Amino acid sequence: MTESPELQSSELRTKRIPLRHGAGQIPALGFGTLIPDAAITRSATKDAVASGFRHFDTAERYLTEREVGEGLQAGLAANGLAREDIFVTTKLWNTHHRPECVEPAFEASLDRLQLTYLDLYLIHTPFAFQPGDDFDPRDENGNVIYDRGVTLLDTWKAMESLVDRGKCGAIGLSDITLKELRPVYEAARIKPAVVQVEAHPYLPETELLEFCKEKGIVFLAFAPLGHGMKPGPLEDPVITAIAARVGKSPAQVLLAWAVQRGTALLTTARSAAHSQENFNISALPADALEEINRIEVRQRLNDVVNTGSPGFIPRAKSA
Ligand SMILES: NC(=O)c1ccc[n+]([C@@H]2O[C@H](COP(=O)([O-])OP(=O)(O)OC[C@H]3O[C@@H](n4cnc5c(N)ncnc54)[C@H](OP(=O)(O)O)[C@@H]3O)[C@@H](O)[C@H]2O)c1
Numbered sequence: 001m002t003e004s005p006e007l008q009s010s011e012l013r014t015k016r017i018p019l020r021h022g023a024g025q026i027p028a029l030g031f032g033t034l035i036p037d038a039a040i041t042r043s044a045t046k047d048a049v050a051s052g053f054r055h056f057d058t059a060e061r062y063l064t065e066r067e068v069g070e071g072l073q074a075g076l077a078a079n080g081l082a083r084e085d086i087f088v089t090t091k092l093w094n095t096h097h098r099p100e101c102v103e104p105a106f107e108a109s110l111d112r113l114q115l116t117y118l119d120l121y122l123i124h125t126p127f128a129f130q131p132g133d134d135f136d137p138r139d140e141n142g143n144v145i146y147d148r149g150v151t152l153l154d155t156w157k158a159m160e161s162l163v164d165r166g167k168c169g170a171i172g173l174s175d176i177t178l179k180e181l182r183p184v185y186e187a188a189r190i191k192p193a194v195v196q197v198e199a200h201p202y203l204p205e206t207e208l209l210e211f212c213k214e215k216g217i218v219f220l221a222f223a224p225l226g227h228g229m230k231p232g233p234l235e236d237p238v239i240t241a242i243a244a245r246v247g248k249s250p251a252q253v254l255l256a257w258a259v260q261r262g263t264a265l266l267t268t269a270r271s272a273a274h275s276q277e278n279f280n281i282s283a284l285p286a287d288a289l290e291e292i293n294r295i296e297v298r299q300r301l302n303d304v305v306n307t308g309s310p311g312f313i314p315r316a317k318s319a
Contacts, residue, residue, distance in 0.1 A: 022170020
């Protein structure tokens with residue numbers, strides 16, 4: 001399950017995973033931009049480029065693609081980098097699953113991001129919501145209005161057309177279970193290149209990871225620090241003991257574990273100090289990786305996979 005612990009630190013930080021079902025290589029260390037504040041999104045994105053991150057994830061639903069685009073432009077200019085030096089992903093929201101909505105949604109995202117192509121476009125969740133301008137359509141009882149008139153495969157075929165037309169290098173799925181992924185994988189003409197799901201030592205998603213490895217799909221873990229929630233993986237006694245032993249922070253231990261087990265990851269940091277810390281990871285020894293694999297706590301932190309409605313399950317969180 002776990003890849004060679006002999007990876008050198010610098011290799012871990014700059015590791016790129018070739019996309020078997022798409023163009024190019026995805027940097028294993030990714031920066032997520034799910035930050036509610038627009039100004040902080042802009043500065044955090046720019047800081048992350050300076051820290052060394054070359055992989056950026058956003059979504060139509062986060063409502064900050066414009067600020068991510070500005071942060072990226074500023075970050076590239078300040079660090080003498082070109083568009084080709086970074087890998088950018090965004091996601092199709094649930095209200096745009098109808099095939100005729102896919103390309104307009106994609107073009108609108110590109111426009112907000114100030115980009116001419118995307119490296120990766122994901123279907124944000126497998127749940128289709130009633131089409132329209134309201135991202136969260138609800139009935140009079142407050143229940144989500146789902147769209148039963150479109151299947152995930154219909155949407156996938158429209159995503160394949162974007163690749164055919166050279167608009168993005170790869171396509172994939174997010175917030176999907178293995179049960180939902182299998183039929184799309186089987187039927188797809190262009191196979192999913194990446195699957196993005198919640199994963200950390202409390203939710204290792206081992207069966208999905210094995211499937212992805214077998215089929216050449218990159219498993220992209222979100223919330224690798226358990227979304228910073230406390231209690232959570234950052235305060236787990238196994239993680240803090242390993243951190244003390246190897247002279248790294250708990251966050252660095254969690255991120256190294258994720259990369260060394262063969263996943264790519266998305267971590268978010270509002271401050272430059274955290275994004276520098278999160279890029280500065282080093283390989284863990286094999287015994288530490290095994291100890292983390294033996295953690296028995298199981299906890300899902302985000303319920304989106306069950307409903308299509310985003311949101312971390314409220315609980316005590318660090319300041
Ligand atoms: N597909 C989906 O449905 C979905 C759902 C959720 C997230 N995502 C994606 O995944 C990304 C990552 O998710 P996430 O935000 O849950 O990631 P995360 O990295 O697990 O958690 C981020 C939290 O950890 C804190 N943190 C960051 N670095 C730290 C450090 N070195 N020490 C202590 N705390 C630290 C952050 O605080 P500071 O900001 O103060 O640094 C923030 O509160 C998102 O931005 C988004 O792109 C996708």
